[in-house]
Amino acid sequence: MKYELTKEYLTGIESIDTEHGKLFDLANECYELVMNDTSDDRFDQIVALLEELRAYAATHFAHEEEYMERIQYERRFSERYQHLRFIQKLSEINLDEIDENQQEYLLGILDFLTRWLFGHIKVMDCRIPKEEDAAAAN
Numbered sequence: 001m002k003y004e005l006t007k008e009y010l011t012g013i014e015s016i017d018t019e020h021g022k023l024f025d026l027a028n029e030c031y032e033l034v035m036n037d038t039s040d041d042r043f044d045q046i047v048a049l050l051e052e053l054r055a056y057a058a059t060h061f062a063h064e065e066e067y068m069e070r071i072q073y074e075r076r077f078s079e080r081y082q083h084l085r086f087i088q089k090l091s092e093i094n095l096d097e098i099d100e101n102q103q104e105y106l107l108g109i110l111d112f113l114t115r116w117l118f119g120h121i122k123v124m125d126c127r128i129p130k131e132e133d134a135a136a137a138n
């Protein structure tokens with residue numbers, strides 16, 4: 001499975017779309033790592049990647065929130081809440097407790113995360129107006 005940043009995921013705000021692209025890349029990397037069960041030490045790699053995804057998401061959310069604050073976007077608090085929930089969910093995962101047979105568990109985590117991420121971008125982020133449109137509306 002490969003997730004692609006297709007047209008329906010684009011907000012039209014260049015800096016945000018670029019960062020969303022990187023989130024898609026990281027999520028895809030995680031997915032491929034979980035699916036590729038031939039490598040022995042991939043659990044360490046998965047943990048490292050999930051951590052990278054969490055860190056990058058946090059940086060990206062901060063940028064997005066800064067932007068929404070600047071344009072005084074009215075739904076910025078719902079956005080912030082969903083961002084918080086996402087980071088919380090990623091922080092809760094403790095792969096130390098999972099042994100190597102629990103592929104299904106790992107797939108479940110990734111499925112949840114990728115669905116959440118893409119659902120959020122498509123539904124919530126795509127409503128964020130471009131700065132010039134927000135300025136024109138005020």
Ligand SMILES: [Fe+2]
Binds near residue numbers: 064083120124125
């Ligand atoms: Fe967002």
